[in-house]
Amino acid sequence: MIIYLPRVLSSIYLQLNHRHRRAQTIIERYLCRMIEQELSESPESISQRKRTCLIASLVASLQKDEKAEAMKSEEEKRGLSRSELLHEMLLFLVAGYETTSTALAWFIYLMSKHPQVQQKIKAELIGDSQNQVWSVERLDSLVYLDCVVNEVLRFCPPINGTLRTLTTDDRLPQSGVQLFKGDSVLIPFHTLARDTRQWSIDPELFCPERFLHVDKDHHPYALIPFGSGHRQCVGQDLARFELKVIAARLMQYVTFGDGGSKVNAGGHFSRITIMPKHIGVTIEFDQ
Numbered sequence: 001m002i003i004y005l006p007r008v009l010s011s012i013y014l015q016l017n018h019r020h021r022r023a024q025t026i027i028e029r030y031l032c033r034m035i036e037q038e039l040s041e042s043p044e045s046i047s048q049r050k051r052t053c054l055i056a057s058l059v060a061s062l063q064k065d066e067k068a069e070a071m072k073s074e075e076e077k078r079g080l081s082r083s084e085l086l087h088e089m090l091l092f093l094v095a096g097y098e099t100t101s102t103a104l105a106w107f108i109y110l111m112s113k114h115p116q117v118q119q120k121i122k123a124e125l126i127g128d129s130q131n132q133v134w135s136v137e138r139l140d141s142l143v144y145l146d147c148v149v150n151e152v153l154r155f156c157p158p159i160n161g162t163l164r165t166l167t168t169d170d171r172l173p174q175s176g177v178q179l180f181k182g183d184s185v186l187i188p189f190h191t192l193a194r195d196t197r198q199w200s201i202d203p204e205l206f207c208p209e210r211f212l213h214v215d216k217d218h219h220p221y222a223l224i225p226f227g228s229g230h231r232q233c234v235g236q237d238l239a240r241f242e243l244k245v246i247a248a249r250l251m252q253y254v255t256f257g258d259g260g261s262k263v264n265a266g267g268h269f270s271r272i273t274i275m276p277k278h279i280g281v282t283i284e285f286d287q
């Protein structure tokens with residue numbers, strides 16, 4: 001409910017809320033520890049790590065002299081202040097947690113409804129032992145699983161859409177609708193992904209195979225679960241990687257079954273993400 005309150009009210013409410021303050025302190029302490037750990041690395045390790053680790057690259061851009069930077073204009077400022085860095089790290093946590101877990105919940109629900117898809121994923125994994133550490137090359141070779149992850153994100157995008165604000169007046173080319181500087185435009189991911197003009201196989205069908213052939217070259221904006229352009233999701237590669245690894249591991253161990261129309265009825269509810277409402281699956285451990 002708090003996210004629907006006007007900003008001033010929600011920030012007053014959160015400042016007065018004991019549980020929120022306590023959670024904030026714990027998270028900040030944890031994030032500060034991560035920063036200190038990065039700062040304690042040797043110069044060689046820092047320059048190596050900032051190429052492969054997002055947190056390390058942000059920590060490496062910490063301002064040396066915050067007071068001097070604060071005196072400069074926005075254009076002249078370089079690097080991040082400590083408080084900006086903490087906010088960025090907090091954003092990764094908030095933006096990366098519920099989105100990915102929601103996508104996984106949809107994966108489990110959809111697998112329970114499509115046993116033949118589970119069998120195809122399992123077939124692709126034949127020969128991989130359960131305690132094998134997967135190489136990136138092996139994960140990249142799981143082409144069908146890629147299609148499944150894409151189809152889960154198309155069929156049930158965890159985020160419904162995004163907003164863009166016009167910086168100049170414009171007119172839509174086909175409809176002639178006039179838009180003005182400052183207008184907000186909603187880009188609805190779910191609607192785009194179900195637009196029958198963009199998909200050869202009925203978009204109302206859950207069909208990972210579409211990405212193997214007829215719908216492989218779909219319009220780039222028909223499927224944008226991570227947004228697009230300068231402000232697209234910075235964590236999308238990590239999210240896809242997490243989804244793929246967890247989905248593959250799950251399919252090595254278990255088979256999800258439909259728990260029946262009463263408990264596994266689907267539906268959704270909207271919070272920060274679009275979450276499945278009724279999931280009731282059976283879990284059978286494979287030999």
Ligand code: HEM
Pocket residue numbers: 091092093095096097099100103157158159161162163225226227228229230231232233234235236238239
């Ligand atoms: C299935 C998982 C995820 C989905 C569906 C998702 C989706 C999105 C979407 C739709 C946006 C807005 C993009 C736009 O307006 O064009 C966004 C922004 C963002 N995401 Fe994700 N995301 C996911 C996972 C993650 C992860 C794992 C992280 C970080 C570890 C992350 C960090 C961010 C950040 C920091 C932004 C804000 C970028 C900005 O405003 O410049 N996301 N995400």
